[in-house]
Amino acid sequence: MKITLLCVGKLKEKYLKQGIDEYSKRLSRYCKLEIIEVADEKAPENMSASEEEQVKGKEGEKLSKYIKENTYVIALAIDGKQLSSEELADKISELGVRGNSHIVFIIGGSLGLSDEILKNAHQKLSFSKMTFPHQLMRMILLEQVYRGFRIINGEPYHK
Numbered sequence: 001m002k003i004t005l006l007c008v009g010k011l012k013e014k015y016l017k018q019g020i021d022e023y024s025k026r027l028s029r030y031c032k033l034e035i036i037e038v039a040d041e042k043a044p045e046n047m048s049a050s051e052e053e054q055v056k057g058k059e060g061e062k063l064s065k066y067i068k069e070n071t072y073v074i075a076l077a078i079d080g081k082q083l084s085s086e087e088l089a090d091k092i093s094e095l096g097v098r099g100n101s102h103i104v105f106i107i108g109g110s111l112g113l114s115d116e117i118l119k120n121a122h123q124k125l126s127f128s129k130m131t132f133p134h135q136l137m138r139m140i141l142l143e144q145v146y147r148g149f150r151i152i153n154g155e156p157y158h159k
């Protein structure tokens with residue numbers, strides 16, 4: 001199975017880089033992992049709502065270039081559907097069985113994802129009602145995907 005993380009913005013924090021490297025290494029046993037970053041647009045304070053939409057739209061266009069056919073697209077969104085770790089594992093497993101062996105997770109930038117990206121995704125996934133910084137979200141997602149593969153394979157993992 002191939003897993004792509006499609007992200008707006010660069011990963012800058014060293015401590016997060018270390019965590020992401022660790023989970024990428026662990027995941028290499030289970031899937032082919034690819035992390036793609038697209039540049040974020042400048043988003044100064046005090047932008048109007050329409051300016052914010054423009055920023056998200058431009059970022060969305062950059063993301064779209066990397067969304068290929070025959071992939072299952074999961075957009076991370078606060079108002080998406082919440083899943084337990086077991087349910088995420090089931091989803092990954094089900095997609096693998098159905099032959100959708102390429103999942104693309106999309107993480108937005110500081111303003112979130114464009115309506116277009118959210119509308120076209122197969123699923124919107126929420127990790128809670130709280131807002132996480134996009135760089136941290138990347139690591140949390142990788143940990144949950146790793147946990148998912150451990151669950152699928154019936155392998156022990158700390159509770």
Ligand SMILES: C[S@@+](CC[C@H](N)C(=O)[O-])C[C@H]1O[C@@H](n2cnc3c(N)ncnc32)[C@H](O)[C@@H]1O
Binds near residue numbers: 113133134
């Ligand atoms: C800083 S957040 C964006 C906040 C923005 N105000 C919004 O409502 O989307 C950056 C990205 O991280 C992801 N994210 C942050 N918190 C999340 C959560 N609780 N569940 C799912 N994704 C989340 C989303 O992809 C979001 O676009």
